[in-house]
Structure formats: C-alpha cells, structure tokens
Amino acid sequence: MSLAVESMIPRVEYKYLIGRERFVILKDLCDHLLTRDPNDHGTGYPVHSVYFDTQGYDYYHEKIHGEYFHRKARLRTYGLRPFSGPSYFEIKYKYHDDGYKSRVRIPDQVSLLDLGHRIQMASYQNHVILGNRAIFPVCSVFYQRKAYYLIGQAGTVRLNLDFDIACGFEGHHHDDYEPLFPDGEVVLEVKADHRGYLTDLTEILTLAEKGRTTFSKYISCMNVFYSHYLMEIPHEF
Numbered sequence: 001m002s003l004a005v006e007s008m009i010p011r012v013e014y015k016y017l018i019g020r021e022r023f024v025i026l027k028d029l030c031d032h033l034l035t036r037d038p039n040d041h042g043t044g045y046p047v048h049s050v051y052f053d054t055q056g057y058d059y060y061h062e063k064i065h066g067e068y069f070h071r072k073a074r075l076r077t078y079g080l081r082p083f084s085g086p087s088y089f090e091i092k093y094k095y096h097d098d099g100y101k102s103r104v105r106i107p108d109q110v111s112l113l114d115l116g117h118r119i120q121m122a123s124y125q126n127h128v129i130l131g132n133r134a135i136f137p138v139c140s141v142f143y144q145r146k147a148y149y150l151i152g153q154a155g156t157v158r159l160n161l162d163f164d165i166a167c168g169f170e171g172h173h174h175d176d177y178e179p180l181f182p183d184g185e186v187v188l189e190v191k192a193d194h195r196g197y198l199t200d201l202t203e204i205l206t207l208a209e210k211g212r213t214t215f216s217k218y219i220s221c222m223n224v225f226y227s228h229y230l231m232e233i234p235h236e237f
Contacts, residue, residue, distance in 0.1 A: 011099045015215050016188040016208035020163075023186040026207055027161060030148045033204065034159065037147035039078070044146040047162070050075040050082055051141070051218045052116050054133040063219055069095050072218060073135055075106065075115065080142070083109040089119050093129055112137045139225060140168045141217045142177055150200060157200070160189040167221035180220055187215060 018026065039045050052073040053059045062070035072092040079085025083106070090103040104122070106115070116135035120127055143165040150157035163186040166177035188208050190201065 010193055011101055012192045013099055014190045015213050016190075016205075016211040017213045017215055018186050018188055018208050018211045020184040020186065022207055023161065023163060026188065026204065027146055029204055029207070030146070030159060030161070034148035034150060037149070040145075040147055044144045044161075044163075045078060046080050046085075047143055047145050048077045048079060048081055048084070049141045049217070050077075050112060050137045051139050051221070052135040053138045054131070054135055056133070057138070057222075058131065058133065060219065060222055063216060069093065071129060071131075072216075073116070073119070073130060074218070075112065075137075076103075082112065082140075089115065091119075091126065091129055138169070139218070139221045140177075141180070141221050142166050142168070143217075157190070157192045159201075159204070160187075160191070162187040162189065162217075165217065167217075167224055169225055178224060180217070180224065187217075 037045075052075070059071045059073065061067075063072075070093065073090070075082060075087060075089050077083060077085050077087040079087075087106045088103040089106055090101060092099065092101045094100070102125070104119070110118070113136060116137070120130050120135065143162045146161040146163075148159045150159075163184075165180040165187065167180050168177040188211075190205070
C-alpha cells in the first residue's frame with residue numbers, strides 16, 4: 001500500500017452554526033447561485049471520519065487551550081463507515097491564522113490501530129507534524145454533506161453544509177451513534193486558498209454571519225463522550 005503524501009495545501013476556513021430552518025433557505029440559495037459538487041446527486045453524500053490522537057490527547061488539548069500550533073489527524077471515508085467508499089488519511093495543522101492540510105489515499109482496508117503508525121512512518125513530514133507519540137483511533141463522526149463551489153472559481157472557494165451530525169466511539173456500532181445536535185443544527189464551512197473572498201458570498205453569508213463559530217467536530221464529539229461519564233479528558237505532559 002503506497003502512502004505517498006500529497007503536498008500541504010494552505011487553507012483559509014470559516015465556520016458557522018445555523019438552525020435547521022435557515023439551513024433549508026441556505027441550501028436553496030446555494031443550489032441557485034453556486035456550482036454543486038459532482039459527488040452530490042441532489043440529497044448530499046455521507047461522510048465518516050475516524051479521529052486519531054495520542055494517549056494523552058495532545059491534539060485535543062492543543063485545540064481547546066488555543067495553542068498557536070494545533071493538529072488534527074483522521075481517516076475520512078466518503079461512505080457510511082470506514083473503507084466503505086473512497087478513504088483518505090488527512091492531517092491538518094494550524095499555526096497562528098494559517099491552516100494547512102495534506103491527505104493520502106488509503107486504497108485498501110487496514111487495521112485502524114496499525115494505520116496511525118504507518119502514516120507517521122510514511123514520511124518525514126508526517127513524523128514532524130504528528131510528533132513522536134503513537135496515535136490511535138479515539139472517536140468517529142458521521143454526517144451528511146451538501147457541497148458547492150463558487151461559480152468561476154471551482155476548487156478555490158468551497159462551501160459545505162454538514163447536517164445530521166452524529167458521533168460514536170471505538171467499539172460502538174453505527175446504530176449507537178448519538179446526534180451531536182439534538183435540535184438539528186447544521187455546520188456551514190467556507191474554505192478557500194486565499195483571503196478576501198467573502199464579498200463574493202455576501203448574500204449567502206448574511207444568513208449565517210451571526211452563527212460564526214470555532215466549532216470542531218472532533219472536540220465536540222470528545223466532549224459529549226466524556227460528559228456522559230463525568231470524566232476529565234486525560235492529558236500527558
């Protein structure tokens with residue numbers, strides 16, 4: 001299995017949390033104004049992410065403590081469960097306001113416990129970003145996505161509407177996943193490889209602006225799990 005990593009892609013990302021009624025309006029507006037992702041055949045498509053972290057949950061704590069440098073590692077499958085569709089291991093990191101992402105296609109089903117180590121060893125770049133500590137799968141997030149590109153700039157500005165978001169943990173059956181938002185809120189993500197594009201999306205973002213957030217699916221999923229058990233997420237120094 002080849003694990004050649006694609007080059008790091010700089011990213012600008014904004015997130016908004018919107019209610020279900022506003023989601024319906026936004027979806028209709030995007031359908032009329034933007035170019036639909038070719039993988040979306042009308043109702044969206046499923047996304048399943050397995051998040052990895054260290055035994056001390058270094059990546060979790062970097063994010064919640066507002067560290068200038070924080071990381072995220074996940075296996076992303078465009079399907080109902082891991083390896084049920086095109087699957088990629090993705091590494092994201094942010095330094096100050098600059099975000100970067102790389103990913104590698106995983107062509108075959110492999111052990112999730114082994115995958116983290118193989119990714120770390122695949123390249124010097126991975127090893128430096130992910131660190132020396134072993135990583136392992138800690139939780140999963142599943143949702144449906146409607147995705148669009150800004151007309152005339154396909155691949156440059158992208159909008160995702162993520163809905164029916166549910167989370168689970170290693171060993172949980174998919175049917176046991178819990179809704180992350182019992183009231184049905186939706187996450188709007190705007191992603192670009194440059195700044196200053198927001199004026200091109202004024203009509204759309206006017207509907208979402210009050211919901212601007214730093215929401216993280218991984219962080220929210222972990223918080224749900226540990227709140228159930230009234231436990232503090234461990235931290236190794």
